[in-house]
Amino acid sequence: MIYCLINPSSRNRKINRIWKGIEKDLEEERIPYQLIISKSREDVMETAGRLTSDEEEKTIIILGGDGTLNSFLNGMKNTRGIKIGYLPMGSGNDFARGMGITTNYKEEMDLILHDKQIRKIHYGTVTYKSGREQRFFVSAGMGYDAKVCYVADHSRLKKLFNRISLGKLIYLFIGVRSLLNARTFSATLYTDGLPVLESDRFLFTSFHMLPYEGGGFKFCPNIRPEDSQLHICVAEGIPRRKVPFIIPQALVGTHVSRKGVHQFCCSEAEFIATKPQYVHTDGETDYLYDEIKISVSKEKVTFLN
Secondary structure (H helix, E strand, O other): OOEEEEOOOOHHHHHHHHHHHHHHHHOOOOOOOOEEOOHHHHHHHHHHHHHOOOOEEEEEEEEOOHHHHHHHHHHHHOOEEEEEEEEEEOOOOHHEEEOOOOOOOHHHHHHHHOOOEEEEEEEOEEOOOOOOOEEOOOOEEEEEHHHHHHHHOOOHHHHHHHHOOOOOOHHHHHHHOEEEEEEEEEEEEEEEEEEEEEEEEEEEEEEOOEEEOOOOOOOOOOOOOOOOEEEEEEEEOOOOOOOOOHHHHHHOOOHOOOOOOEEEOOOOOEEEEEEEEEEEEEEEEEEEEEEEEEOOOOOOEEEEO
């Protein structure tokens, strides 16, 4: 039995056509399947908990964006016996970009159905002072990048950009616009228990399991998906007038040579700010925090493409 989880809010106009093609593939190969349509983040998490509550082997195909995949990860009860096939249909699609998953759904379904490219990857976990945890496959961040995620997620423009197949540009558009009132903040970054950077001019700090963030910005260009390390990108002490020139470089990963851009690699990190800042996990934001701890999972999640 294959479980197919669909988020209908991702690429609404294309979802029916794509699903019909997938359904045809499953029926031609006489593979039994169950279609599950999600209605909200909580709905996806509940479905993930139900499907992963035991250790029986299951194949789950997820059709959606980075947010749908993140919701599923945060709802998982265990990873043993679970194989995930992922078909990207979001606006940013940074997970797919980092994993090399294409939008050629016919080819991706061939990989998924025939176990041609099994990959096992770690995920990251953000822990807040309250003890609450949030997992992420792609990245987490505090500061400017998280605020861009928050504004984009609550903007009517996101739906408009998605409707005309330009969804990934929403982060670039809002990112540039947000620079006009972006504020730096004071904080200290710790890696593996040691302070490595203290400043009163942090713009943002992002923590990565995969290279990309914000719809294609290659903040940590040296990551391989199978890495078991946490990679960090910091923008600090950069004059505001120079930031617009660095943003295009971040699209191809050449920003790392610029003054004020720092890269770190570690097993765990802690970031403490003097004032609460926006925090995101895989682009999902919910509140402001002044302290986060980030770690890498010991277990791995199996993907079929």
